[in-house]
Amino acid sequence: MVVKVEFVPSSPFCPIAFKLAMDVxxxxxxxxxxxxxxxxxxxxxMEQQINEMVNKEQQK
Incomplete structure (x- = not known):
């Protein structure tokens, strides 16, 4: 199963948006x-950069 989660941080400048994305x-x-x-x-x-980093495939 593959799941897609979208979230909106509390502010466009939220300083913990990347951490929230990784926590999810x-x-x-x-x-x-x-x-x-x-x-x-x-x-x-910085949604584009956050999304790219969080969803980057892990190298094995």
Missing amino acids: KNAAAKVVGLKKALVYCRGHM
């Missing part, structure tokens, strides 16, 4: 049977 991704990774979690930040001044 890490929590989703603990769900049994979940193959992949895609997390997208919306409405933040």
Whole structure:
């Protein structure tokens, strides 16, 4: 199963938006049977960079 999560931080300049995105991704990774979690930040001044970093494929 693949899940897509979108969230909007409390402010377009929220200083913890990246941490929130990683916290969501890490929590989703603990769900049994979940193959992949895609997390997208919306409405933040750096949403493109945050989304790219959070959803970057891990190299093995």
